[in-house]
Amino acid sequence: MTASPIQMRGVAKRFDSKPVLDGLDWEVGQGQVIGLLGRNGAGKSTLMECVLGLREIDGGSVQLFGEPLDALSDATRARIGYVPQKSDLFEWMTPLQMLAYFKALYPRWNDAKVTGLLDRWGIDIALRNKPIRRLSGGEQQRLSIIRALAHEPELLVLDEPVSALDPAGRRDFLAELIDGVIERGTTVVFSTHILTDLERVALDVAFLKGGRIVLEGDLDDLLDGAANHVGPDARTPRSLEDLFIEVTR
Amino acid sequence: MTSHSPQLFSIVPGSTEPIYRQLVDQVRRMAAGGQLAPGDALPSVRETALQLAVNPMTVSKAYGLLELEGVLERRRGVGMVVADRPRSAGDAGERLALLRPTLERAAREARELELDPDAILTLFTQILKESA
Numbered sequence: 001m002t003a004s005p006i007q008m009r010g011v012a013k014r015f016d017s018k019p020v021l022d023g024l025d026w027e028v029g030q031g032q033v034i035g036l037l038g039r040n041g042a043g044k045s046t047l048m049e050c051v052l053g054l055r056e057i058d059g060g061s062v063q064l065f066g067e068p069l070d071a072l073s074d075a076t077r078a079r080i081g082y083v084p085q086k087s088d089l090f091e092w093m094t095p096l097q098m099l100a101y102f103k104a105l106y107p108r109w110n111d112a113k114v115t116g117l118l119d120r121w122g123i124d125i126a127l128r129n130k131p132i133r134r135l136s137g138g139e140q141q142r143l144s145i146i147r148a149l150a151h152e153p154e155l156l157v158l159d160e161p162v163s164a165l166d167p168a169g170r171r172d173f174l175a176e177l178i179d180g181v182i183e184r185g186t187t188v189v190f191s192t193h194i195l196t197d198l199e200r201v202a203l204d205v206a207f208l209k210g211g212r213i214v215l216e217g218d219l220d221d222l223l224d225g226a227a228n229h230v231g232p233d234a235r236t237p238r239s240l241e242d243l244f245i246e247v248t249r
Numbered sequence: 250m251t252s253h254s255p256q257l258f259s260i261v262p263g264s265t266e267p268i269y270r271q272l273v274d275q276v277r278r279m280a281a282g283g284q285l286a287p288g289d290a291l292p293s294v295r296e297t298a299l300q301l302a303v304n305p306m307t308v309s310k311a312y313g314l315l316e317l318e319g320v321l322e323r324r325r326g327v328g329m330v331v332a333d334r335p336r337s338a339g340d341a342g343e344r345l346a347l348l349r350p351t352l353e354r355a356a357r358e359a360r361e362l363e364l365d366p367d368a369i370l371t372l373f374t375q376i377l378k379e380s381a
Binding site: 030033145170174175176179182183195197199200201203219220223224238239240241242 | 263267268305306307310327
């Protein structure tokens with residue numbers, strides 16, 4: 001049996017004295033494509049940062065692929081990709097310098113994929129040699145996604161990966177996610193407020209509220225679920241948006 | 250026998266119908282109505298997933314359910330084809346039943362808009378004539 005990509009047990013995280021994660025248990029299985037949902041400020045970014053060891057937790061434990069976070073091997077680290085909501089790092093580098101820097105950190109790096117995505121996603125030769133801080137928000141976000149996909153991670157964590165993208169850019173991203181990522185059996189955790197995009201790709205959803213995962217399940221079952229509560233004749237149809245409001249209110 | 254492209258389908262994410270169910274309903278309707286003839290090949294899961302920008306598992310799930318129902322069958326080297334005798338083909342009563350979910354949705358919206366039933370029926374008759 002292979003260990004789950006993510007296993008969290010009783011994770012607590014406080015900012016000042018305010019609890020953000022409060023005894024949170026969560027397990028993400030191999031190959032799951034799961035949307036993490038919650039209100040603004042519910043702690044989705046914090047949860048992702050705690051998963052990745054970017055923030056120290058105040059209690060509980062996190063294991064990635066069966067290894068405790070504080071003793072993560074380089075080999076396991078290389079199996080993980082992350083797109084932060086907003087990255088201010090490496091802004092002085094050009095995209096090519098930044099990608100070369102990351103390439104040196106990973107045992108595996110798919111140059112053909114990187115070049116293909118740069119070409120298809122409109123990061124032309126001129127942009128590739130400009131400092132990243134002079135790229136638009138959308139260009140920076142696309143670059144951040146390319147960086148996270150280049151080493152072909154087995155676990156991909158995406159924090160609002162399309163917030164700066166226009167509809168065409170979002171569709172390009174979804175296509176890459178479908179054909180280049182999900183097809184390979186990659187485990188994907190992502191947060192977004194664009195529920196229609198989430199519905200297209202996520203098979204499972206998890207709702208974060210009050211510092212815990214309060215509801216988790218197969219998205220189709222959750223949407224169909226209303227039928228089971230009230231009987232077939234009085235089915236109250238609900239969309240993902242209805243469900244979001246119902247669960248997170 | 251025709252091979253259909255993924256343009257066959259149109260989905261609306263964010264609605265009260267899960268995407269897999271929209272696909273199932275569309276294939277059922279098209280098979281019952283004759284736009285999909287017995288032996289016609291459906292677009293592959295991957296093509297469909299890419300065209301619609303949805304998870305391939307969602308398309309597989311829809312195709313799998315339609316196979317269980319006997320609307321589709323898996324044919325070696327071709328993929329999914331419309332079954333020779335789709336269960337509901339020909340029977341007007343069963344075809345009418347396929348329309349019910351869509352009309353129920355329309356009826357609910359009509360009630361929410363507090364529209365007069367006669368006005369709704371007039372509009373529907375008009376729409377039927379327009380698209381004929």
